[in-house]
Amino acid sequence: MPKVEKKLFTPGPLGVSLTTRQAMLRDLGSRDGEFIDTVKFIRNKLLELAEVSAETYTCVLVQGSGTFSVEAVLSTTIPRKGGKILVIENGAYGKRICQAVKVLGVDLMHLSFPEDKKVDVQKVAKCLQSNVFTNVAIVHCETSSGTFNPVTEVGALVQKYNPDASYFVDAMSSFGAVPLDLLKSNVHYLVSSANKCIEGVPGFAYVIAQTDKLLQCKGEARSLSLDLVAQYEGLEKNGQFRFTPPTHVLLAFKQALIELEAEGGVQGRANRYKTNSAVLQDGMKKMGFRQLLDPSDQGYIITSYHYPNHPNFNFQEFYQRLNDKDQVIYPGKVTDANCFRIGNIGHLFTEDMECLLQCIRNVCDDMDIPLPLPQK
Numbered sequence: 521m522p523k524v525e526k527k528l529f530t531p532g533p534l535g536v537s538l539t540t541r542q543a544m545l546r547d548l549g550s551r552d553g554e555f556i557d558t559v560k561f562i563r564n565k566l567l568e569l570a571e572v573s574a575e576t577y578t579c580v581l582v583q584g585s586g587t588f589s590v591e592a593v594l595s596t597t598i599p600r601k602g603g604k605i606l607v608i609e610n611g612a613y614g615k616r617i618c619q620a621v622k623v624l625g626v627d628l629m630h631l632s633f634p635e636d637k638k639v640d641v642q643k644v645a646k647c648l649q650s651n652v653f654t655n656v657a658i659v660h661c662e663t664s665s666g667t668f669n670p671v672t673e674v675g676a677l678v679q680k681y682n683p684d685a686s687y688f689v690d691a692m693s694s695f696g697a698v699p700l701d702l703l704k705s706n707v708h709y710l711v712s713s714a715n716k717c718i719e720g721v722p723g724f725a726y727v728i729a730q731t732d733k734l735l736q737c738k739g740e741a742r743s744l745s746l747d748l749v750a751q752y753e754g755l756e757k758n759g760q761f762r763f764t765p766p767t768h769v770l771l772a773f774k775q776a777l778i779e780l781e782a783e784g785g786v787q788g789r790a791n792r793y794k795t796n797s798a799v800l801q802d803g804m805k806k807m808g809f810r811q812l813l814d815p816s817d818q819g820y821i822i823t824s825y826h827y828p829n830h831p832n833f834n835f836q837e838f839y840q841r842l843n844d845k846d847q848v849i850y851p852g853k854v855t856d857a858n859c860f861r862i863g864n865i866g867h868l869f870t871e872d873m874e875c876l877l878q879c880i881r882n883v884c885d886d887m888d889i890p891l892p893l894p895q896k
Contacts, residue, residue, distance in 0.1 A: 526846045527872055531663040531693050531822050532586075533715045533722050534866025536776065540719065543775035544768040555767060556759035558774050563755070565777045569695070569718075569786060570710065570728050572702050578734065580727045580752045583745075583766060586692045586713035589725035591620045592746040593709045597686050597737050598626050598655050605655040608644055608674065611635050611662035612853045613690060624742055629653070635662075635854040638817045639669045641677070648681035655686045661694035661821050664853035665812060666861070668698070668819035675706035686733055692716055693821050696780065697789045697865065708733045714769060717789060717821075717865055720776040723769030794820045796864035796873050803877035804862075807884070808893030812852075812859050822863040824852060828893045835860060841883040847876050 528535045548555040563579040570577065582589045594617070598605055603626050607618050610633035621628045631647050633639050639658065648656075656678050660671050671689050678687045688709040691700065695710065696717035702710060710728045714720035727748060734749060741747035745763060754762045783789055797820035801811070804825060812824035827833055835851065839860070842849055852859035864873060884891050 526843070526848050527868065527876065528848050528866060529862045529864065529868070529876060530848060530850045531716075531861070531863045531865070532713065534719060534863075535868065536719050536721060536772070537779060537867050540721070540772050540775045540779065543772045544721070546768075546771060548767050548771065550765050550767060551760060555765075555770070558770055559755070559759055559761075559765075561774055562770060562777065566726060566728060569780075570702055572728065576731060577702070578729055578731045578752060578756075580729060580734075580748050580755065581761070581765075581770075582725050582727065582748075582751065583723070583761070583763065584725065585722065586711065586716070586725045587616065587620075588746065589711040589713070589727050590617060590690055590692075592743070592748050592751075593688055593711060593727055594620050594626075594655075594657075595624055595742040595746050596740060596748040597688070597709060597734075598624065598740070600740055600742075603627060603654045604629065604652070605657060606631060606647065606651070606653045608639055608656070608658040608669075609633070609662075610637060610639055610667065610669065611659065611664035613659045613662055613664060613692070614657075617657050617659070617690065635665050635856060636667075636812055636814075636817070638667045639674065641670055641673045644674055645677050645681070648677050651682075653682050653685045655688060656682065657688040657690065660689050660691040660700065661698065661819050663693045663822050663861075663863075665824050666819055666822045667813055667817045668694070671700065671707070672705040675704075679706045693865070694819075696786060697793050697821070698819070699786055699790065702728070714773050714776075717793075718773070718776050718780055719866055720773035721769055723766035724773075790820075792869070793865055795870060796868055797821075797823065799870055799873040800862060800864055800877070803873070804880075807877075807881065807891045808895060810895075812854065812857060821865055822850075822861050824854065824859045824861050827858040827860070828889060830889050830893065832887050832889050834887075837887065838883060841886060842876075842879055845879045845883070847879045
């Protein structure tokens with residue numbers, strides 16, 4: 521291992537604790553009793569985090585990245601006959617849902633909003649009033665910009681105007697650190713990934729599903745490996761995956777869940793991330809960096825910043841100089857602005873944010889970019 525490890529200020533994969541990594545230093549068979557108990561522990565604990573009852577909701581684990589779980593929900597829950605989905609998007613990850621839907625050949629209505637604004641609830645209401653959908657999808661935290669979308673308000677509108685529709689929330693980079701009442705929000709399917717706010721390592725994702733809704737989809741899946749109903753039935757039957765599970769990753773995730781609980785659960789982790797975000801945003805503001813989003817739209821998972829208006833600024837050089845100092849930030853992912861992103865989730869603390877800010881000051885000095893930056 522390197523003497524000095526890089527700090528990842530990214531939306532995932534994230535830096536994780538040493539004890540979470542150490543949990544992977546064991547080999548367990550996929551049919552081992554201890555491993556089956558680990559899978560059961562994880563499924564139950566995720567339902568506890570979601571604050572839903574195991575009598576009405578279930579948790580289905582899916583091998584692969586978060587996008588695998590997104591596609592599993594779409595390919596399983598949209599009816600083969602008469603299926604029509606509304607995708608509400610304001611960024612790259614909402615657009616990715618649209619891409620997956622198009623590949624499936626499903627009737628799609630795409631309601632798009634500016635990348636630097638949260639979803640407009642009034643426009644969503646008008647759309648739902650005027651159309652009938654079998655499925656509605658939205659991203660909770662759009663990490664291409666950092667905005668939080670009003671998923672609870674949208675869920676109420678789905679219930680009001682399309683009560684038979686399934687409501688799907690992509691909570692990839694919010695679940696585990698951004699409280700969300702699934703029942704109040706009328707959420708039937710929620711997805712997230714091991715390597716986000718719960719601070720596990722990459723290798724699987726999960727779907728928290730209303731069980732009766734899920735079982736109504738039996739026979740609808742357009743994929744063998746991404747058939748959520750079949751995956752659920754396999755896990756319920758014997759606690760095992762249908763195909764080879766990422767055993768080491770699941771051991772790490774169990775440890776990550778234990779550490780999340782020790783930190784105070786969702787609220788405790790939210791508090792740390794909020795503190796990280798506040799330290800970052802205050803320090804960047806003092807240096808003159810401008811946020812992409814208005815404070816009313818900005819979440820506390822990741823923040824996008826405009827490129828400085830200075831002739832010496834070059835993002836690739838800026839990125840590499842920070843990387844050389846073991847500070848890894850992220851390029852922008854919006855199409856209408858030149859910006860970069862800094863995440864504050866993962867195994868990061870106040871001192872890490874302060875170290876990053878000092879490194880940014882040093883890099884700007886090395887690039888002969890005066891601080892604070894001149895404002896337009």
